[in-house]
Amino acid sequence: MLSWVVDHCAPVDAGPLRRVERDEPEPGPTQVRVRVACCGVCRTDLHLAEGDLPPKRPAVTPGHEVVGVVDAVGPGVTRLAVGDRVGVPWLGGTDGSCRFCRRGAENLCLAPLFTGWDLDGGYADLCLVDQGYAYRLPEALDDEHAAPLLCAGIIGYRALRAAAVPPGGRLGIYGFGGSAHLTAQVALHQGMRVHVLTRGEHNQRLAAHLGVDSVGGAADAPPEPLDGAILFAPAGELVPVALRALDRGATLAVAGIWSSDIPPLNYADELFQERRLRSVTANTRADGEEFLALAERFAIRATTVAYPMSEAPRALADLSHGRFGGAAVLHN
Numbered sequence: 001m002l003s004w005v006v007d008h009c010a011p012v013d014a015g016p017l018r019r020v021e022r023d024e025p026e027p028g029p030t031q032v033r034v035r036v037a038c039c040g041v042c043r044t045d046l047h048l049a050e051g052d053l054p055p056k057r058p059a060v061t062p063g064h065e066v067v068g069v070v071d072a073v074g075p076g077v078t079r080l081a082v083g084d085r086v087g088v089p090w091l092g093g094t095d096g097s098c099r100f101c102r103r104g105a106e107n108l109c110l111a112p113l114f115t116g117w118d119l120d121g122g123y124a125d126l127c128l129v130d131q132g133y134a135y136r137l138p139e140a141l142d143d144e145h146a147a148p149l150l151c152a153g154i155i156g157y158r159a160l161r162a163a164a165v166p167p168g169g170r171l172g173i174y175g176f177g178g179s180a181h182l183t184a185q186v187a188l189h190q191g192m193r194v195h196v197l198t199r200g201e202h203n204q205r206l207a208a209h210l211g212v213d214s215v216g217g218a219a220d221a222p223p224e225p226l227d228g229a230i231l232f233a234p235a236g237e238l239v240p241v242a243l244r245a246l247d248r249g250a251t252l253a254v255a256g257i258w259s260s261d262i263p264p265l266n267y268a269d270e271l272f273q274e275r276r277l278r279s280v281t282a283n284t285r286a287d288g289e290e291f292l293a294l295a296e297r298f299a300i301r302a303t304t305v306a307y308p309m310s311e312a313p314r315a316l317a318d319l320s321h322g323r324f325g326g327a328a329v330l331h332n
């Protein structure tokens, strides 16, 4: 089978990925093998290829928004069968026994396995997933529109809950790409007023198209104080900007797995009055199930740009350079 691998971490335009021929993987105990129909392109894939996130092992295959059909099952698989359509997400395994798993915070597991970082992901013809970490997908969604829900959608949803906006409250969204455009739809369905602050004409146009309450530049002030905000852009310099836009007692949730450094904060203007700053780390499987159910109920629609699997490097480069709005999806 053909697989893309991270050959050597380098700026995306220098070609960090290489396509190789590999043996078809055989599913081990409780694993299923998925024939990949398509795989969404997440900013994390870019961080991995460029070395912001150091690869956990050499020649790992990226991709953790995988949609496909089970074509083989390993010993002990009871939950899935050959022919089932499934989604393979970022969280690919946990130990189930550490202090975080035991208290229902498996997103903080001390020994997690992530798809496309520890485990080979979906930039390939086939990938493996443990039956306990695959999702069944809403039937109303085709493969291409389901893929971005699997990381962008789920993580964005966790970030939205972390921002703790009260019913009818005012949400700020900083940065507007694959994750934010799904999160904004959930927030609007939940009755929030949504203000988007982002650079990039594609992103601003997409936000306006979705019917948010206002759209401004990345470092602009929103038109009203915010009851909560999410920073999707991996830009630490926006943390103080977003904190200053918060109303008293409000939370800024940082959604990214990687960020550039955060400059010094001014305590009086940016943290006092019980403003809170917190990160969002991966997600639990319960977050995923909850989000996918909401996505079906609210008919959350990803704006996607399709690329053939053979053009994965071009999709990553276009993401890096902001050449599209929404989410890129690779097709086999």
Ligand SMILES: [Zn+2]
Binding pocket: 094, 095, 096, 097, 098, 099, 100, 101, 102, 106, 108, 109, 110, 111
């Ligand atoms: Zn654990």
Ligand SMILES: [Zn+2]
Binding pocket: 042, 043, 044, 045, 064, 090, 151, 152
């Ligand atoms: Zn992701």
